[in-house]
Amino acid sequence: MIQNLLILGLCLIAFSAGSSAHTDDNDRMHPKVSFPQSSGKQYEDASYWKKNARDTLAKKLKEPIIETEAKNTVFFLGDGMSLPTVTAARIYKGQLEKLEYGEEASLFFESFPNTAISKTFCSDSQTADSACSATAYLTGVKANIYTIGVKPTVNLGNCEAQMNVTNQVESVLAWAQAAGKSTGIITTTRITHASPSGTYAHIAHRDWENDDMVRKSGQNPDTCDDIAEQLILRRPGINVNVILGGGRREFTPTSVIDPEEKIGGKRTDNKNLIEIWKVLKSGKKAQYVSTRAEFEKIDPKETDFVLGLFNYDHLSYHLDSTEDPSLPELTKKAIEILSRNPKGYFLFVEGGRIDHAHHDNMAQKALMETVMMDKAVETAANMTSENDTLILVTADHAHVFSISGYPKRGNPIMGTAGTSDKDNLPYTTLSYANGPGYKRPTSTGERYDISNDDTSHKDYKQPTGLPVYSETHGGDDVAIFSRGPYSHYLSGVVHQNYIPHLIGYASCTGSGLRSCSSK
Numbered sequence: 001m002i003q004n005l006l007i008l009g010l011c012l013i014a015f016s017a018g019s020s021a022h023t024d025d026n027d028r029m030h031p032k033v034s035f036p037q038s039s040g041k042q043y044e045d046a047s048y049w050k051k052n053a054r055d056t057l058a059k060k061l062k063e064p065i066i067e068t069e070a071k072n073t074v075f076f077l078g079d080g081m082s083l084p085t086v087t088a089a090r091i092y093k094g095q096l097e098k099l100e101y102g103e104e105a106s107l108f109f110e111s112f113p114n115t116a117i118s119k120t121f122c123s124d125s126q127t128a129d130s131a132c133s134a135t136a137y138l139t140g141v142k143a144n145i146y147t148i149g150v151k152p153t154v155n156l157g158n159c160e161a162q163m164n165v166t167n168q169v170e171s172v173l174a175w176a177q178a179a180g181k182s183t184g185i186i187t188t189t190r191i192t193h194a195s196p197s198g199t200y201a202h203i204a205h206r207d208w209e210n211d212d213m214v215r216k217s218g219q220n221p222d223t224c225d226d227i228a229e230q231l232i233l234r235r236p237g238i239n240v241n242v243i244l245g246g247g248r249r250e251f252t253p254t255s256v257i258d259p260e261e262k263i264g265g266k267r268t269d270n271k272n273l274i275e276i277w278k279v280l281k282s283g284k285k286a287q288y289v290s291t292r293a294e295f296e297k298i299d300p301k302e303t304d305f306v307l308g309l310f311n312y313d314h315l316s317y318h319l320d321s322t323e324d325p326s327l328p329e330l331t332k333k334a335i336e337i338l339s340r341n342p343k344g345y346f347l348f349v350e351g352g353r354i355d356h357a358h359h360d361n362m363a364q365k366a367l368m369e370t371v372m373m374d375k376a377v378e379t380a381a382n383m384t385s386e387n388d389t390l391i392l393v394t395a396d397h398a399h400v401f402s403i404s405g406y407p408k409r410g411n412p413i414m415g416t417a418g419t420s421d422k423d424n425l426p427y428t429t430l431s432y433a434n435g436p437g438y439k440r441p442t443s444t445g446e447r448y449d450i451s452n453d454d455t456s457h458k459d460y461k462q463p464t465g466l467p468v469y470s471e472t473h474g475g476d477d478v479a480i481f482s483r484g485p486y487s488h489y490l491s492g493v494v495h496q497n498y499i500p501h502l503i504g505y506a507s508c509t510g511s512g513l514r515s516c517s518s519k
């Protein structure tokens with residue numbers, strides 16, 4: 001009886017397979033490969049993979065559980081650093097370093113012992129933007145899209161609600177200051193952009209980076225503090241020791257001509273917040289810098305406060321210019337300054353332009369920005385001990401970026417994955433579900449032929465399935481990589497807003513659970 005049923009079952013399977021378009025395929029879901037696959041290359045053999053896995057296990061068995069207080073915390077945020085971004089950046093790095101293939105490379109932060117999956121949806125949005133997301137991973141509550149440092153009761157653009165302290169939520173950076181620690185903020189974007197402002201701002205609209213933007217939203221800038229003002233004049237911004245990034249234009253009036261860009265700033269309230277910062281810091285060991293040369297001259301031993309604004313707008317992509325100090329250089333200097341505090345520090349470092357490159361479908365720039373942030377992570381790890389410093393690396397949200405096809409080992413990650421079995425035209429390994437890289441079909445309706453495209457050019461826009469001006473974020477989960485005190489509790493599948501609660505616990509800051517509450 002069982003045997004008969006089994007035969008009947010097999011017949012049904014054979015029948016349904018036979019009804020597909022590819023009657024000669026055993027597996028119509030996967031492409032046919034030609035045999036032998038004669039690349040002539042000798043890939044790693046079985047003994048290599050066994051040893052590799054045994055070494056991994058041996059390393060894991062020796063990993064200590066660290067349950068001492070996290071004196072320092074370094075929080076790395078790859079803006080839009082989805083998991084496919086991490087994978088592709090690893091291959092890109094391996095191929096830049098001329099490894100045999102590329103896939104065998106590792107980003108530095110992949111060596112961290114602990115990982116978790118982070119759910120990024122916001123209070124009112126299935127997919128996060130950097131503002132509501134920053135509120136979650138820095139203050140511990142999910143908020144509404146485009147709002148920063150305020151509870152989800154604050155609706156987008158409601159300035160009155162934003163200014164009411166009962167609606168504001170404090171960040172881990174503020175908790176660290178309350179515990180007597182030094183604090184720092186570094187980004188490759190404008191320092192008033194959504195992610196970094198999550199450390200210090202309370203704002204009902206992320207676009208309110210200066211007073212003019214507040215006014216243009218129909219709000220009164222006299223009663224509604226913009227983000228740049230909050231950084232320079234309000235707590236916790238006013239007490240931040242190290243502020244390094246871009247966005248001078250948000251701090252200077254239209255009448256002040258920028259030394260580099262040769263145009264005026266964005267402020268219409270006539271406040272020069274850079275000059276105000278200098279006055280507020282007079283008598284202290286404080287320096288304002290705006291060029292690489294000035295930055296390099298900073299003596300960390302003689303500096304308690306630094307404001308470094310290296311560009312009128314965002315810092316340049318690393319592939320476009322290396323004139324501005326790089327993220328690893330900024331990170332190194334910041335840690336040298338902050339680590340002089342015996343009570344420790346909290347440092348936020350953002351690789352902010354991974355996101356911008358993705359929005360433009362410029363995959364190579366997104367990968368290079370990821371590689372640079374990884375170098376900054378390595379720099380921080382080299383300068384600290386895992387016994388007293390919690391380092392975590394995560395992303396605020398994903399992107400609709402994918403790695404597709406079946407390219408051979410070592411195939412250039414910026415190249416093509418093969419040809420479609422449907423239209424016989426080549427397609428790129430890296431592509432996006434949407435964005436400005438969309439290529440219109442020919443007049444006869446065929447797919448655009450990328451054969452003559454230079455897909456490895458730094459400005460190449462990878463193809464997309466849907467034309468939109470700016471590629472969108474993705475709603476998929478992101479990863480959290482961590483090492484140091486209590487990082488073993490950064491595991492499993494968690495909401496993004498769990499992260500600061502864990503940091504507070506490990507570093508004995510904030511008003512939630514603390515590892516050292518008995519002290």
Ligand SMILES: *[C@@H]1O[C@H](CO)[C@@H](O)[C@H](O)[C@H]1NC(C)=O
Nearest residue numbers: 153160161163164165166167
């Ligand atoms: C702030 O919000 C609280 C709670 O909604 C409210 O009771 C209070 O009146 C508000 N304060 C001001 C100054 O509007």
Ligand SMILES: *[C@@H]1O[C@H](CO)[C@@H](O)[C@H](O)[C@H]1NC(C)=O
Nearest residue numbers: 328375376378379380381382
């Ligand atoms: C970190 O330290 C290792 C070992 O000393 C060294 O090889 C590496 O170059 C350092 N990396 C950075 C980014 O400083």
Ligand SMILES: *[C@@H]1O[C@H](CO)[C@@H](O)[C@H](O)[C@H]1NC(C)=O
Nearest residue numbers: 064066068384385386387388
């Ligand atoms: C961390 O502490 C452990 C136990 O005290 C010690 O064996 C180890 O060398 C320390 N590691 C570092 C990097 O200081």
Ligand SMILES: [Zn+2]
Nearest residue numbers: 080355359473
């Ligand atoms: Zn974005």
